[in-house]
Amino acid sequence: MALKNALVENLRVKLFVGALAILFWFVVVTENFYEYDVDIPIVAINVPDGKIIANDLPAKARVRFEGKGRALLNLLFSREARVMLDLANVRQRHAFALQRQMVQARRSGAELNPLHILYPDTVWVKLANVFEKPVRVSANVKITTIAGYTVVQPFHFAPDSIFISGPEEIVRKIDSVATVYKEFSNMQQSISERFRLQPFPESQRLTFSENTVQLNVDVEKLIEMTLQEIPVQVQNAPAHLKVTPVPSTLSLTVEGGEKLLLNLKKENIVAYIDYARIRDTATTGHPAYIRTPDGVRYRDVKPARFKLILENQNHAAARH
Structure with a gap:
């Protein structure tokens, strides 16, 4: 037992002396x-x-x-x-x-x-004017629904625009910023989610006033209905002519989200013939162009073509 205690004590002394020697060496070296x-x-x-x-x-x-x-x-x-x-x-x-x-x-x-x-040996620095402007936000998303449902356009953002700031030459060329890409599959309920905006490359040194936006997308039951007697207008006719389409109305089938279509009226549909696009060689009538509200699709336009009655200083002629 005494021998063991002596060895332990001796080891402690040696460790202390060794540590002291290392410390002394370190002090000398670092000086x-x-x-x-x-x-x-x-x-x-x-x-x-x-x-x-x-x-x-x-x-x-x-x-x-x-x-x-x-x-x-x-x-x-x-x-x-x-x-x-x-x-x-x-x-x-x-x-x-x-x-x-x-x-x-x-x-x-x-x-x-x-x-x-x-x-x-040399560092080049280039400075540019700081420029800031508002740009719109766009959705970089892919949405598919189950059968019988549809995505209602347009999407709604909060905010719908942000301010972007950076080198003037770059900022002036930007008109929108997109959300990060995301897919939604088999949807039958509306979407309300916060999205991060897709950053530009760091080398362009652009900053956003907001880095996230709230995206709201309506998903509704898909329905269709037929609208009758939609007036057909004639646009871009010469001032000296009175142009009358024959027949003067059309019907079509529209489809879209349930809430949207239930509030849709025929006055919300614009049907017109663009006189400026007519060529004298046309002999089979003229098509009508259709404008519908966002989110409303159309098909089965009847009739497909129209004759025009032209009236000029008390005489009339039919253009086919």
């Missing part, structure tokens, strides 16, 4: 001066008001430092050094020749100094 290459971030500061950086800057620069071992160790672990690009006097483009004076480190001084920047 020496060394050179070491470190990758540090490149940071742009003082961007002028109304401007934005319009090109990709290198993320880091490799810098050779000289300093005491402990200062270099602190630099490696703290990552506090930066290469600072001051854009205060840049108006559009500028090439920064990287110099060691651009390096900022909290412990710079006698114990740590940047010797020189290894690479890159």
Whole structure:
């Protein structure tokens, strides 16, 4: 037992002496001066008001430092050094020749100094005017329903538009932003869900006033009905002519969501013949063009073609 206690005590002494020796060695080593290459971030500061950086800057620069071992160790672990690009006097483009004076480190001084920047040697900066405008939101969704149901257009967003901000040249070309893509299958109930907006590539440096929108989509029973005696108009006729279609009305079958069609009236359907599209060679009558409210589809237009009666200074002629 005494031998065991002596061995344990001896081991403790040896461990203490060993740890003390390592600590002494570490203190001595870290007091020496060394050179070491470190990758540090490149940071742009003082961007002028109304401007934005319009090109990709290198993320880091490799810098050779000289300093005491402990200062270099602190630099490696703290990552506090930066290469600072001051854009205060840049108006559009500028090439920064990287110099060691651009390096900022909290412990710079006698114990740590940047010797020189290894690479890159030059950084180009391009500035653009900041521009903001409203753009509409569009749904990037695919919706399928079970048989007997339909998706009622249009979709409803809240908000239905957002502000987009970024480099003027890019923003002016954008007229809409889309939601992230999502599919809905076998739907028979309406959809109300919050969607994230699809971001643009980071290189375009665009920001949104909102990053999500509420999307509401009505899913209703699919019904159809036939509407009779819808008046047929004639558009774009010359001022000196009175043009009358024969017959003067048509019928058609419409289909769509139940709520939408139950409130639909024949006055909501526009049927017209565009006189500007008529050619003298047409001999089989002229088709009517149909406009229906959003979400309403049509078919079985009767009749399919119409004759026109033209009246000009007290005489009439039929155009076939």
